Amino acid sequence: MTAKKKPKVYITRKLPDAVETRMRELFDAELNIDDAPRSVPELVAAVRTADVLVPTVTDRIDAALIDEAGPQMKLIASFSNGTDHIDVEAAARKGITVTNTPNVLTEDTADMTMALILAVPRRLGEGARILTDKPGEWAGWSPTWMLGRRIHGKRIGIVGMGRIGTAVARRAKAFGLSIHYHNRKRVNPAVEDELEATYWESLDQMLARVDIVSINCPSTPATFHLISARRLALLQPTAYLVNTARGDVVDETQLIKCLREGKIAGAGLDVFENEPAVNPKLVKLANEGKVVLLPHMSSATIEGRIDMGDKVIINIRTFIDGHRPPNRVLPGR
Numbered sequence: 102m103t104a105k106k107k108p109k110v111y112i113t114r115k116l117p118d119a120v121e122t123r124m125r126e127l128f129d130a131e132l133n134i135d136d137a138p139r140s141v142p143e144l145v146a147a148v149r150t151a152d153v154l155v156p157t158v159t160d161r162i163d164a165a166l167i168d169e170a171g172p173q174m175k176l177i178a179s180f181s182n183g184t185d186h187i188d189v190e191a192a193a194r195k196g197i198t199v200t201n202t203p204n205v206l207t208e209d210t211a212d213m214t215m216a217l218i219l220a221v222p223r224r225l226g227e228g229a230r231i232l233t234d235k236p237g238e239w240a241g242w243s244p245t246w247m248l249g250r251r252i253h254g255k256r257i258g259i260v261g262m263g264r265i266g267t268a269v270a271r272r273a274k275a276f277g278l279s280i281h282y283h284n285r286k287r288v289n290p291a292v293e294d295e296l297e298a299t300y301w302e303s304l305d306q307m308l309a310r311v312d313i314v315s316i317n318c319p320s321t322p323a324t325f326h327l328i329s330a331r332r333l334a335l336l337q338p339t340a341y342l343v344n345t346a347r348g349d350v351v352d353e354t355q356l357i358k359c360l361r362e363g364k365i366a367g368a369g370l371d372v373f374e375n376e377p378a379v380n381p382k383l384v385k386l387a388n389e390g391k392v393v394l395l396p397h398m399s400s401a402t403i404e405g406r407i408d409m410g411d412k413v414i415i416n417i418r419t420f421i422d423g424h425r426p427p428n429r430v431l432p433g434r
């Protein structure tokens with residue numbers, strides 16, 4: 102009896118050691134030890150020979166690349182929750198299954214969203230920088246110095262009440278915010294009751310009434326620049342916007358304009374339209390204390406990355422064994 106041939110799995114970025122070790126045991130794994138992002142020619146070579154591709158959010162798996170895939174390539178098992186970097190329709194046309202790693206990032210991403218919701222109105226970044234960047238300049242406590250805005254009692258409007266949006270709502274409720282949300286469809290009544298949440302079918306109406314907006318929907322053709330110049334203009338001048346979803350859900354140029362003109366009070370951003378490039382105007386606004394910027398790190402915990410690796414491995418093994426993988430991403434979702 103001959104041993105079953107291990108599937109050839111091409112992994113585009115460095116993964117936690119424990120995940121790589123397990124992948125080496127189970128698969129004919131090609132790892133990326135130095136973590137340098139793979140070039141398009143390298144990805145083309147990979148899809149021509151590998152059975153499974155494991156990309157991350159930094160890889161562009163578009164129709165042109167998928168078109169290059171050889172007949173052996175049957176699975177794209179993304180090491181990510183979001184799948185906007187993959188042309189899922191093109192993969193389906195080519196008979197390639199796509200999977201992702203949902204749920205295991207939910208709480209970590211919601212924690213960081215809450216951190217930004219607190220950090221921007223309460224001027225956390227600014228305050229911390231005073232002590233580290235200008236040592237000796239702090240003259241001591243003063244009743245009128247470093248005043249931010251109260252969180253408790255305000256209204257949060259969540260755009261995209263899925264896994265992460267709901268986890269953000271739970272945290273926000275614990276901080277005394279009232280919960281408002283806009284979603285493609287209304288959530289389970291039990292969840293609405295638990296959160297005492299108000300559903301807004303009209304995004305425009307919700308935006309005009311809330312104090313903090315949290316973006317938690319995926320990047321799709323329907324959500325591209327969902328927060329447009331017109332919608333930003335609906336926000337109150339005292340409102341804050343937090344985006345931990347994807348940069349292109351918000352029209353970043355228009356957001357910068359609003360912040361510079363004082364049309365909204367501030368923003369907390371973990372994601373950017375052209376990341377890893379960050380618009381220098383946003384950096385200037387951060388130095389002025391109007392925004393807090395993070396380098397796409399909302400899901401970045403050791404535990405989360407290991408859990409993501411486990412999910413990728415389960416998806417690959419299930420698929421290779423001839424079953425439907427648990428985290429299949431369907432076209433049009």
Ligand SMILES: NC(=O)C1=CN([C@@H]2O[C@H](COP(=O)(O)OP(=O)(O)OC[C@H]3O[C@@H](n4cnc5c(N)ncnc54)[C@H](O)[C@@H]3O)[C@@H](O)[C@H]2O)C=CC1
Pocket residue numbers: 182183184203204206207210260261262263264265266283284285286317318319320321323324345346347371372397398399400401
């Ligand atoms: N910054 C980070 O490190 C991370 C960012 N993310 C981002 O967060 C996104 C959300 O993740 P999950 O909550 O797990 O996804 P999910 O699928 O559970 O929730 C997304 C929600 O957005 C809603 N939605 C979709 N299109 C909409 C539209 N046009 N208008 C209103 N609502 C719409 C969906 O109905 C769903 O309820 C991911 O797609 C990803 O882009 C996810 C993990 C980490």
Ligand SMILES: O=CC(=O)O
Pocket residue numbers: 158180181182183184206400
């Ligand atoms: O942004 C990260 C993801 O996994 O999606």
